[in-house]
Amino acid sequence: MEGLKVSDANLVVYVHPSKSNKVPQAVLRELSSLLFRFNESFDGVVLAYDVQIQDKIAKILPGFHPHFGVKLKAKLLLFAPKPNMLLEGKVVKLTERSIHVIVLGFSSAIITGEDIREDFNHKIKHGDELFASRSQKRHVIKVGTMIRFLVKSFDEERLHISGSLLPANTGSIRWLARHSEDFSVSDRSTRKRSESEGELVGGETYSLNNDHQIKKSKKHRIRE
Amino acid sequence: MGAEEFGYNVEAQTFNEMEDDDFNHFSDSELVYHVRDALNSVSSGDCDSYNQLVGVMHHSKGLAPDEVALLVTSLKALSGAVSYIDISLHEALLSSIFDMNMWNYGPDVMDALLGLIISLASSNGKYVESCLEMLVSSFTPPFSFIDLLKQPRGIAKKDQVLSRVHLALKHIADLVPLAPSKLCPIISRKMPIYEKEPMVVVYAENMLKLESGAIGEFVSSTMLMALMDTLIDLDVDIGWDGILHDDSSKGIFQMEIEDMDEFADYDEEDGTEDILLQFPRELSRKSLGGNSTAEKLDSLMVLTFEHLKSCEASGRLTEVFEPLLDSFRITVLTAYKSKFAQFVMFYACALDPENCGVRFAVLLADIFACEDYPLSFRMSAVAYLASYLSRGNFLSAPLVASILKRLVDWCFEYCNRKGGEMNPTSHRLFYSGCQAIMYVLCFRMKSMIDVAWFKPHLLLIEQILKHKLSPLKVCLPSVVEEFCRQAEAAQLFTSSEEFNFNDLLESEHSRAFGGMERLDMFFPFDPCLLKKSDRFIRPHFVYWSMVRPPYDDDECISDEDVVEEELDLDVSKMSITPRNPLSYWISNGLEEPRGMPARIRPSTSPESL
Numbered sequence: 001m002e003g004l005k006v007s008d009a010n011l012v013v014y015v016h017p018s019k020s021n022k023v024p025q026a027v028l029r030e031l032s033s034l035l036f037r038f039n040e041s042f043d044g045v046v047l048a049y050d051v052q053i054q055d056k057i058a059k060i061l062p063g064f065h066p067h068f069g070v071k072l073k074a075k076l077l078l079f080a081p082k083p084n085m086l087l088e089g090k091v092v093k094l095t096e097r098s099i100h101v102i103v104l105g106f107s108s109a110i111i112t113g114e115d116i117r118e119d120f121n122h123k124i125k126h127g128d129e130l131f132a133s134r135s136q137k138r139h140v141i142k143v144g145t146m147i148r149f150l151v152k153s154f155d156e157e158r159l160h161i162s163g164s165l166l167p168a169n170t171g172s173i174r175w176l177a178r179h180s181e182d183f184s185v186s187d188r189s190t191r192k193r194s195e196s197e198g199e200l201v202g203g204e205t206y207s208l209n210n211d212h213q214i215k216k217s218k219k220h221r222i223r224e
Numbered sequence: 225m226g227a228e229e230f231g232y233n234v235e236a237q238t239f240n241e242m243e244d245d246d247f248n249h250f251s252d253s254e255l256v257y258h259v260r261d262a263l264n265s266v267s268s269g270d271c272d273s274y275n276q277l278v279g280v281m282h283h284s285k286g287l288a289p290d291e292v293a294l295l296v297t298s299l300k301a302l303s304g305a306v307s308y309i310d311i312s313l314h315e316a317l318l319s320s321i322f323d324m325n326m327w328n329y330g331p332d333v334m335d336a337l338l339g340l341i342i343s344l345a346s347s348n349g350k351y352v353e354s355c356l357e358m359l360v361s362s363f364t365p366p367f368s369f370i371d372l373l374k375q376p377r378g379i380a381k382k383d384q385v386l387s388r389v390h391l392a393l394k395h396i397a398d399l400v401p402l403a404p405s406k407l408c409p410i411i412s413r414k415m416p417i418y419e420k421e422p423m424v425v426v427y428a429e430n431m432l433k434l435e436s437g438a439i440g441e442f443v444s445s446t447m448l449m450a451l452m453d454t455l456i457d458l459d460v461d462i463g464w465d466g467i468l469h470d471d472s473s474k475g476i477f478q479m480e481i482e483d484m485d486e487f488a489d490y491d492e493e494d495g496t497e498d499i500l501l502q503f504p505r506e507l508s509r510k511s512l513g514g515n516s517t518a519e520k521l522d523s524l525m526v527l528t529f530e531h532l533k534s535c536e537a538s539g540r541l542t543e544v545f546e547p548l549l550d551s552f553r554i555t556v557l558t559a560y561k562s563k564f565a566q567f568v569m570f571y572a573c574a575l576d577p578e579n580c581g582v583r584f585a586v587l588l589a590d591i592f593a594c595e596d597y598p599l600s601f602r603m604s605a606v607a608y609l610a611s612y613l614s615r616g617n618f619l620s621a622p623l624v625a626s627i628l629k630r631l632v633d634w635c636f637e638y639c640n641r642k643g644g645e646m647n648p649t650s651h652r653l654f655y656s657g658c659q660a661i662m663y664v665l666c667f668r669m670k671s672m673i674d675v676a677w678f679k680p681h682l683l684l685i686e687q688i689l690k691h692k693l694s695p696l697k698v699c700l701p702s703v704v705e706e707f708c709r710q711a712e713a714a715q716l717f718t719s720s721e722e723f724n725f726n727d728l729l730e731s732e733h734s735r736a737f738g739g740m741e742r743l744d745m746f747f748p749f750d751p752c753l754l755k756k757s758d759r760f761i762r763p764h765f766v767y768w769s770m771v772r773p774p775y776d777d778d779e780c781i782s783d784e785d786v787v788e789e790e791l792d793l794d795v796s797k798m799s800i801t802p803r804n805p806l807s808y809w810i811s812n813g814l815e816e817p818r819g820m821p822a823r824i825r826p827s828t829s830p831e832s833l
Binding site: 021036092093095096097098100102105106107108110112113114155157158159160 | 253256304305307343346347348349350352398399400401402405596
């Protein structure tokens with residue numbers, strides 16, 4: 001899956017003097033406030049961080065409250081979907097005119113009727129709604145299916161994705177994996193990788209490994 | 225008028241058209257195309273069918289069956305065409321949808337409306353917040369419904385609406401995982417705290433329903449904290465501290481008088497109210513109206529207690545207790561002399577003394593001992609601790625002893641470390657610690673003497689109290705006096721010293737160490753004066769009249785003892801109230817020389833005897 005990258009960031013966190021006896025907590029709290037929000041300077045949504053405080057000495061800012069700047073080096077896992085990237089997600093709802101998908105457990109995506117290719121036909125089988133390919137009988141999308149889709153647009157403020165199933169290399173991941181030779185998925189992603197500046201992480205394994213961590217931090221944030 | 229009639233005709237015409245469409249010619253999907261075209265045509269300037277659609281959304285009250293059918297069909301067709309709705313082009317349509325009130329419609333319209341809301345929320349991130357706001361607005365009924373809420377019909381309607389609203393919230397959370405994080409601030413913001421009591425209660429019911437519901441995992445702690453914030457907000461709105469300062473006994477008693485039907489008393493209390501030419505009945509109602517905040521708070525507290533009870537039954541109490549504890553630490557403890565909200569903690573502890581009860585006591589002791597907290601919070605914490613340890617009948621003697629040991633050790637170390645002469649202001653914390661120890665012992669002298677391992681620590685107390693810092697001269701005279709009396713009877717001290725305070729409730733020194741906030745006089749778990757909440761607290765509560773001080777064994781039987789003995793018969797029922805509360809209070813509270821402060825005198829509640 002595209003859209004995930006790890007960035008090395010040099011950060012300075014300004015800690016309030018009242019937190020001077022628990023700097024590590026204050027730093028983590030500050031970094032946690034970045035989670036699940038789009039951040040322009042990182043050009044992505046921070047999903048996880050791994051932080052190292054660089055120096056025991058921090059620069060004190062003169063002022064009414066003498067905040068002090070703690071220098072950090074952090075590895076940030078960023079989610080930055082751009083138009084034409086391929087994302088993967090789980091179908092949570094399916095109607096005749098839309099497919100609702102959740103990506104990485106937190107970002108919702110919708111694929112509307114016009115963005116579903118003609119090949120897919122809406123059917124109701126045993127009371128469950130599904131989309132089945134007309135040409136490939138076994139290619140089926142229903143609630144619970146993991147699908148790969150193309151990003152049309154990404155609402156950075158609300159983390160809402162608008163997607164498309166028009167290209168032939170989109171659809172049920174399981175089906176695509178079995179018929180991968182038909183579609184040049186790998187070609188696309190290598191091209192993408194060389195285009196973007198940051199270190200892109202391709203492949204499912206990485207995202208799966210991080211899935212657990214991501215979900216955990218999401219709960220953490222909401223509870224805060 | 226003419227315009228309205230015209231509008232109606234147009235709509236009626238549309239309806240006929242659509243009815244035909246629906247049943248005779250058009251399938252569901254064709255209907256969706258029809259709505260889609262109506263939406264699309266707005267951009268090209270042709271708004272006729274769009275306006276008709278908006279008009280349909282404005283149908284609200286007293287709908288005929290055909291109008292209901294039209295509304296349901298339109299809503300369903302719209303949910304099929306949500307991706308064609310544009311936030312700026314179709315503003316009128318969106319605002320009319322979001323203005324629809326669930327309570328005005330029957331089940332069919334409700335279902336269709338919620339279907340549309342769910343589709344809107346999941347179709348585009350921009351609508352999530354508006355959709356959630358709309359659902360939260362449906363938590364409370366329109367004003368016209370208030371009286372209906374108590375009737376079976378109203379209750380049925382409430383169930384119909386709220387079960388659907390909560391289901392919709394769950395669906396939205398399933399489709400938009402970040403929705404709960406947006407929901408929490410909306411709920412806190414929309415809390416109708418200044419509305420009438422039934423509204424606030426229904427709203428709080430919804431919050432608790434969310435807390436224990438399907439998305440509770442994400443919103444539980446925020447809901448509980450928001451509820452506690454509301455309780456505190458209401459609590460600080462009830463201002464009887466002024467009365468308390470002038471005359472403590474009246475202040476404590478005032479709320480109880482409210483429960484009685486003797487409105488005559490009221491006029492005396494609220495003599496400052498405008499005396500207009502009113503019927504006596506109205507006058508009294510007006511005086512009560514001033515305390516509607518107390519009633520509101522009372523109902524909310526009862527709701528919270530019931531929720532805690534249900535949590536206990538389902539084994540979730542420890543889970544729920546953590547956010548409550550946080551909330552207590554952040555809001556209740558820091559609020560200036562909170563009067564009632566802390567009883568939520570008391571009740572939660574009473575339900576599960578082994579876990580919650582211990583956690584609470586340890587937290588308070590930790591705050592008292594922790595130098596990171598500001599001084600006044602630490603003093604508040606120890607006041608809470610003293611009052612809690614004294615009043616909770618569910619707390620075991622070993623637990624009380626172990627917490628007291630911490631306090632005694634802390635005070636002893638303070639004496640050794642700081643030393644110095646008596647100075648009420650600079651050693652405030654120390655004096656509040658000493659007063660807490662004495663206060664708890666006033667209530668629990670006998671049981672503490674029975675705890676064998678605590679004996680050496682009890683003996684330390686003498687050294688603390690006789691230190692040059694002279695806490696006995698500084699702490700509240702009424703507490704000191706009662707403590708000395710009991711200590712003497714229990715032969716706790718080797719040498720006795722006479723203190724003559726002339727039966728003062730407070731002294732110059734105690735005022736000085738209490739500071740502006742009068743934390744010297746702060747006993748947060750004194751009898752709960754809220755009528756309905758008291759029912760929950762009473763079985764777990766130690767009233768002063770239930771305490772048998774050690775000197776009782778030896779002394780001749782005084783009048784009060786007679787009262788107490790009579791009352792002892794009733795201990796099983798825990799209703800320890802003299803026959804005539806008012807006269808008892810005056811004779812015992814104001815004139816009786818023996819001096820515990822008025823606030824820790826026996827609780828007197830008119831309903832119990």
